[in-house]
Amino acid sequence: MKDLPTSLFPALLVGLPVLFATLSLFFRTRGKALVGLTGCLLTAGLSLIAFVEVTQRGTVIHILGGWEPPLGILLRMDSLAAVFIGMTALVGVFISLYAWRYFRAQEATTGGFPLFWPLWLFLWAGLNGLFLSNDLFNLFVTIEVIGICAVALAVLSGKSGALFAGLRYLLAAITGSMAYLFGVALLYGSTGTLDLGLLGQVLEPGTTTTFALLVITLGLMIKMAGFPFHFWLPPAHSSALAPVSALLSALVVKGAFYILLRLWMEVFGVSLTYAAGQLIGLAGAVAVIWGSWQAFMQTSLKLIVAHSSVAQLGYLLMIFPLLILAPGVTAGSADWLSSAWTAGVYQVMSHAFAKASFFLSAGIIIMALGHDRIESLRDLVGHMRITALAIGIAGVSLIGLPPSGGFIAKWMLLKGIFLSGQWWWAPVVLGGSLLTAGYVFMLLRLAFAPAREKEPFRPVPKSLEVCALLLALGSFLIVLPADYLIQFLESSEIFGSGIESIVEGGADGND
């Protein structure tokens, strides 16, 4: 890995947002927002340039301090990292624009939440750092940065509900971090290296490795709200401010999933069994059904959307059983691996766009109504056409109807499921989609229903509605470059890889 071309972009992608975050601290409300927004736009631009750089030159690295691993830390931007960074930039820039207008509109009553900007920029730096990191301990530090920013953003509104939910979120996040750190300590103690590439080569199967796998997986499952550790997500995500909910749901939870994917595929191959894959897949399957059902039962819009996140994250866990091959199957003969990977990446992207759009729409509705009880959505179409359209489009992507990004994700997942012969997952995918259709159509039915009172909606800035709509459209537009994107992703070593499972030695803990 040391021979790969060097680039400055990985370092800049982490440094630039931090620079603007600290710079914004020097200004008062309006100035903070302006500096913050500038920082967001520049970071997004830089991310896209870096993305192009990776398409041109392939995987690039940055050896921090000039010290090569195992002693030093190496940042690695391969095509998978580039796609995640690009997604963060696209989703992030729309949420930033929305946030700017949203807080501006409420400045008189709320003070404009100036702290949003430094926290969000730090969060962005942490996410970029996480996607780029190739070092087990450095990943922990980025998790910490992301965790603190996420909790601080979640309580920004200062309401008591948000504080309660935020405290829960903090405790869950810390528990997750500590479990992860314990695993890191065990691995460092037994191998003497923290670099992911080197770890993958030298790690030996054994009790310590298996236990490290167990605690790290537990920690990351808590972080990404995988079933049964999803309890903190709905209250925290639904009680935060609208742009914050969008950030937390669209981007933050994906960070933990990204690490989980990288570590399982690149490091823990020696310890993973077929059963471990089935177990985590089961957790995902239960999350899909349980989360969708819970979403169906809610009566407030933000809670519906938050519970739906639990379900949509479940789909991500369901790709793991496909990536771990049954004993006797080799990676060469497993033709479903590419489908499973495509499903994972597209699920991440389509959920990021659709869910961000959904939460932003919810923010618009709260702004217009003062609350988000869904029976008040009546005649939304008549009064706020753009928002209604955004909800409809984002909802279609969540269900997985063609031609949305969600459709590619679910279609590829089903394809992988049938090709691998693990047919028992198929009803879950279909059932989840049906339940999702249930709550999305429930919302749309209300939106088209005639209003009971006159002029229920207060006017809301059009630009907010446009931001939400563009994000919703994004979850469809990502389908257009699908061929090109898959081809690009295949240049990454990890994309399309599977784990040939070992016959004995167990990672059969309860995830």
Place this chain on the structure above:
Amino acid sequence: MSVLIDSILAILAVYLALQCLLAPRLTQTVFIFFAFGLALALAWVRLGAVDVAITEAAIASGFLGVLFLDALRDFSFTAPNKRENLEAVHDPLSRNDTKSLLLPRLALWLGLGLFLLIALEAVWKIPDGGGLTAAAEALLPESGVEHPVTAVLLNFRAYDTWLEIGVILLGLLAIFAVGGIKLYRKPGVAADDPLLRQVILFFTPVLFLFGAFLLYFGKTGPGGAFQAAVLWGAIGILLHLGGRPVFSVIPRWLGQLLLTVGLVFFLVLGFLLMAGGGALFEYPPAHAGVLILIVETLAAISIAAALTAIFANLNQMKKEEPNEIESTN
């Protein structure tokens, strides 16, 4: 002999941890937590990690303890009549009425016990991986400092340390996020307690000098920015308690500069080194020693400022509670 000391320390640490959890009153919990931190610090010394020991004693036991004491004081101020209830929460006797919870609790304990056993086995069976000590020692001459821990923190893995400095600033921002920015207020009344004034007069120079010593000594031995910062932060806390809150006296921009200078200088230096053709945080070996000292000093200033601000803000946040009973203060 050393086995005896180690065993006593190990038993003491576990005993204090259990006591900390089981103590019937919050006050006791906090004080046992102090003792627990010191026992851990001693354990770190025994393990040969003096740097960690100092940090453990200073931050985990000292600074956290101060925050806990502050919180404890505020509990007793804000709800004097609810004090009994508050302390009864930890009373084991009051749990008897929840018989229905017996089974889940038993399962939880069993599960935790099993987890602990497996964890012990996993730790026990760690194969000897060697670690990176040898690699760090080998490259020490090029790092600009003579102490391997400082070399790792400020040079080999400077990126992690830079992010950690950011984490401390983020801790402060998170407190702002919960309570709004109330840091910059007019100075309070100066303390009229002669003892407190003498303590401040005596300790301020001593803490400052000792912090500076630890900072500079970090080049060759255990010490460095984080340890120095806690001592300097203690100055800020003392001044605050003495009625001279630092951040209210100095101009707003200076306060912000103090809080951010460590992080920003570190990053800008990294960018400049990058512009010079190197990687982020790649010091030229000839100047590494000086650059590291500057980075450490500024980092220590920022961390000290952040710790002071965290304390000051938490301390003031409670004073603004409307139901506050001033007479008890």
